[in-house]
Amino acid sequence: MRWLAAAALLVLLLLPAVLNSYAVTVFIFIFFYAFLGQAWNIVGGYAGQLSVGHAAFVGIGAYTSAVLSVQAGLTPWIGMLVGGLLSAVLGTVVGYLGFRFGLRGFYFVLLTVAFAEVCRIVALNTDAVGGALGYYITFTGDPWQFQFQDNRVYYYVALGLMLIATGIVAGIERRRFGAYLIAIREDESACEALGVNTFRYKMLAMIVSSFLTGVGGTFYAFYLFSLQPGSVFGIPLSVEIVIRPIVGGAGTVMGPILGSFILSPLAEASRIYFGQGDWSGAHLIAYGLLLIAVVLFLPQGAYPALRRLWLKLAPR
């Protein structure tokens, strides 16, 4: 497995040399959504606290670094962290309210959706950040402003983000923090009885997750150069974030990456074929069907299933 991972990494590092610009773009989306999925995975996958409002963190991170860059000239390399921190503040608020008031399952989902929607509506009605018109960043190509002439730089940045998040998740999994999160997902009361401060660990998971997602917001802003409240805070983005780890295998290190390699190209393809005019909803229909299929037939996600297959085919 280790050799396989190293080989895959090497291929990904060398790939931009042979890919055309469009294929590079597809890979950027794969890495970026894998990164967001990985961030979600900490709280949604490992701790089992289903957040369907992670777009809020992307949005806060994106608007923060974009406004800081445009208004104050602050480099997004720092704005990224500021955005992450602000997202973590929101994550703390949502987590505190949700966990302190004991909202579980469905109620927690509703809480996260409600917060994301509140953020969207506030952004929509705040003229200082462009309101409904959106917020735009002028392209200068200045790397210090997180802007690159060459698409391949974004490729490496996105790859880096994905690897960092994956490293963090792998590290969490190997430590007490991860063991506790998994146990919390399985049975919270039993955890409490075994001396696990479930509130504290769920909060930590939420904070780390929202921070990373907020950092991702900066990439979103400076890759697309325009922010629309409906797309950056909207439920569709939250669904994009949630669906990859779930399809790939929530609560596994490889799940979000696998999920993104499966789904991002699919989403891209359906955008090309159905993206125009009357068919704009088609790829979300496909997501819906896929979600239903995964729940019914592959509730653990694709990665655990693949792993079982691998172990069966390659016995040692």
Next chain:
Amino acid sequence: MAVGLTLIFGVMRVVNFAHGDMMVWGMYLAWILSTRAGIDPYVGFIACAGALFVMGWVTQRLLVDRIVDAPHEMQILLMLGVALVLENAALVAFGPDPQRVRSPLRAATFWLGPVFVDVARLVTFALAMVLTLALYLFLTRTDLGRTMRAAADNAYGALVIGTDVRRVYAAAFGIGAACVGAAGALVSPILPFHPAGGLSLSVASFNIVIIGGMGSLPGAFLGGLLVSVAESLGAVFLSPSMKELVSFSLLIAILLFRPAGLFGKTAA
């Protein structure tokens, strides 16, 4: 429409995320009937209820049934999937522009003493009342209705005494969806609708149901009144665009402070 949600949740403890989207479908069906066949929505609502009953029944039998015993998270994800499919199927089929069903009653208004009465609203309200009452009688007076309430209290117990719980669930889901379809058709002359509107309808009905208490019919009804009052007050004092904000803030407040509702049984 909250009545439909509370029935589904109350009986099966399955949360229907697709609720608002089902309502949107009810509205579009009323629109089709009215534009293609010239059937007034105040008559067509019966057909809409029938169609949605089938939709609910099938959803239950084909999908939810397989995972009734699975963790709650799985059900949430499943219904999220159904909601995505329904919403975007409506988008593909009908386009993103808002629609409104024309009814001859729409133009009719009269003064009742000092009060200005809009006949369409009056008829909608009256029919909604009748439907709620009918559902209430169905649940308390008929065998199937009583069985549903029994299954809601204790699915295992109902199974032991020989109830076909799966059939009861499917009926509950179907009737819940039918209520939503009827409600959608009934408000279609009053409320403009578009495919993306499902979510805010869902949120409105969650507000109503959670305030009233999950699984309580009178609760859902009173909750409906409370929420509409709160939202109209919000619309008066804030700009109309902030009305949505009010309903989401309301949802957050409700979630935090009244998880079991004003009339519901306390959550386990």
Next chain:
Amino acid sequence: MTACPPLLDVSGISKRFGGLVAVRDLSLAMARGDVLGLIGPNGAGKTTAFNLLSGFLAPDQGAVRFDGHSLVGLKPHAICGLGLARTFQIVRPFPHLSVLDNVRVGALARRPRMAEAREKARAVIERVGLGAKADLAASGLTLAERKRLELARALATEPTLLLLDEVMAGLNPTEIAAIVGLIQGINEDGVSILLIEHNMRAVMTLSHRIAVLNFGEKIVEGPPATVANHPRVIEAYLGEEYVHDPAR
């Protein structure tokens, strides 16, 4: 042994649910090394008493002191941190985790390093006789094995007082004999034990003293022999139990 201050000192705790008084003015005292049996008919308030002691419920009145600390208002995890661990009457293993991973969650309470916790978990698993099943998913265990797993997880938190809620219910006589031996061994290692049990023979064998609850109140407390013959106990509990379940 009884000269030092009591390990557990429960004084006058009450809990009511709506109109029902589940536990009324209950007082208990345990010294280090004690085994106290808590018996009583179904619905007598035994499990509620456990929930009050372990922090899953807060008492309406009364005080609980353990090892010099007041437990009232503490969260379950904090109480576990002080050395009071419990099992659940209805076992609740982490179903998708292996036996080893289940027990490791308990062991992590005192040994934050994963490797050490793993060692400890392995030792505890051997101790309760689940060694051969260490890598199996908890959901694949038999009831008797799950009861042992429940015990192992609690034991892995290295408690000074262990609250056992019906760890023998549903087991056959051979399995019961084995678990009685196991509990005795744990007690000999210095862990005090408070146990709820319906199996009379096991309770009589294990307990140094027995407290009897009925309708939320303690009606009798004393050595097993005294309790067994006490008229109020026979009236409230034993007579009924023997009629319904002569095999035990």
